[in-house]
Amino acid sequence: MVRLLSLSFLALLIFILSGVAIRFAAADFYYERAKTAYSATQLNELQRSEMFLPFLRDLESALTWRSSHVDAIDLKADIFYQIWWLFPDAQYYEESSLLQSSIKLHESGLLIRKNxxxxxxxxxxxxxxxxxxxxxxxxxxxxxxxxxxxxxxxxxxxxxxxxxxxxxxxxxxxxxxxxxxxxxxxxxxxxxxxxxxxxxxxxxxxxxxxxxxxxxxxxxxxxxx
Missing domain, CATH: 1.25.40 (Serine Threonine Protein Phosphatase 5, Tetratricopeptide repeat)
Structure with missing residues (x-):
């Protein structure tokens, strides 16, 4: 009986760890895809803010799989800043929803990766x-x-x-x-x-x-x- 319980616990532990590994792997996949595509893009050639959406969708997928993926958080914040730089929705951060979103994301990242x-x-x-x-x-x-x-x-x-x-x-x-x-x-x-x-x-x-x-x-x- 004890041996059966031990095996059941081991199986449950393996199942949980496998689930965690899958989530981490999926988050890393979407983050790396966004990072690679974004790095290869000539940003000054983008003619509309909507052209940033593929990067943001991949980063959102990464954060859906792992909400604490701090590299994805930081990159998403940077993209919001870059959109503002090319297609500003306001002159100052106080009125800019893009810069406010970037601030909130960096604040979240700093809670995870302090200093x-x-x-x-x-x-x-x-x-x-x-x-x-x-x-x-x-x-x-x-x-x-x-x-x-x-x-x-x-x-x-x-x-x-x-x-x-x-x-x-x-x-x-x-x-x-x-x-x-x-x-x-x-x-x-x-x-x-x-x-x-x-x-x-x-x-x-x-x-x-x-x-x-x-x-x-x-x-x-x-x-x-």
């Missing part, structure tokens, strides 16, 4: 599209600053956010932006010519060159053309 630097940076980016740079932007901009200086790509993206909003930044936020710029200069994956062009457009090359150490890359950046 995830990528999501924090995306939140700072979204809240930079407000009528004013309020406490939400300040929170996420500073949160990203704690870790983005050491992550390739994030410092560069936050540098761009800071430069685009420079006149609206507080003194501390401007100093943080300068630190993002300095970190971006030292990250070898960043093109110095591209950095110099962006800083020149925003008329901040002189300011940055005054605040950087005399490293090889900063010297190259600040050298006269």
């Amino acid at each position: 995830w630097s990528y999501s924090q940076a995306r939140m700072a980016l979204i809240f930079s599209h407000g009528r004013e740079l309020g406490p939400e932007f300040d929170l996420w901009f500073k949160s990203t600053h704690k870790i983005a200086l050491y992550e390739a790509g994030l410092a560069r993206s936050m540098m761009t956010v800071g430069l685009a909003n420079w006149p609206r930044l507080s003194r501390l936020q401007q100093q943080i932006t300068v630190e993002f710029i300095v970190a971006s200069i030292e990250q070898k994956s960043n093109s110095l010519s591209d950095l110099k062009a962006e800083l020149t457009v925003h008329k901040k090359l002189g300011l940055v060159c005054e605040n950087t150490g005399h490293t090889e890359r900063s010297s190259q950046l600040c050298a006269p053309d």
Whole structure:
């Protein structure tokens, strides 16, 4: 009798684990399909917001199979932002249902994957599209600053956010932006010519060159053309 109960329990356990494995596999399948198709798409060639629907449908399927699939959550949030960027439904996040959806998704993702630097940076980016740079932007901009200086790509993206909003930044936020710029200069994956062009457009090359150490890359950046 005991042996029969043990076998029944084992069979039930195998059944449950198989079900979990199937759900995880199905969620990963739809997520990877959406990610691959989205990455291969020339977004600036999409002529209507409806052309994003295949990606969103796959991500919705992934989340139906596994609601805590945080990569699918983040990608869905990014797609809503990209739709807004190409086909804005409002100028500011306060009135944009697309950006509000993106915010809610990133908030959900951060509950699952706490202190995830990528999501924090995306939140700072979204809240930079407000009528004013309020406490939400300040929170996420500073949160990203704690870790983005050491992550390739994030410092560069936050540098761009800071430069685009420079006149609206507080003194501390401007100093943080300068630190993002300095970190971006030292990250070898960043093109110095591209950095110099962006800083020149925003008329901040002189300011940055005054605040950087005399490293090889900063010297190259600040050298006269």
